Amino acid sequence: MSTESISDRREHIRSISVTALSALLGVAAGFASLAITGDAASADAAASDMRGLLLVLGAILAQFILFDFTSIYGDDEFGAKHYLFIVFMTFSFWFVTFGILLTTGASV
Numbered sequence: 001m002s003t004e005s006i007s008d009r010r011e012h013i014r015s016i017s018v019t020a021l022s023a024l025l026g027v028a029a030g031f032a033s034l035a036i037t038g039d040a041a042s043a044d045a046a047a048s049d050m051r052g053l054l055l056v057l058g059a060i061l062a063q064f065i066l067f068d069f070t071s072i073y074g075d076d077e078f079g080a081k082h083y084l085f086i087v088f089m090t091f092s093f094w095f096v097t098f099g100i101l102l103t104t105g106a107s108v
Helices: 002-036 043-047 050-070 080-104
Strands: none
Touching: 002 050, 002 080, 043 080, 050 080
């Protein structure tokens, strides 16, 4: 019973870590996208700039490399569901952050 609680605690900490890292990198990519596209003439031009999308793709790939390097997941635990979760969370937070920043006319 003691090993189950330790395993459950490890699972919980791992899921919180993955979710927090995905969310924080998504928000950071949103701010970085605004900084990169800040020289655009309008919000429409900034939104259609591909450099912001490439930045979020880089943040997603960096997470895969980081999770592989730190061995947060075991060899057989990291499946398609985990990849999709990381991609969805990072892209969603980037999209919302970048959208809000472009709509409000903020500058970095």
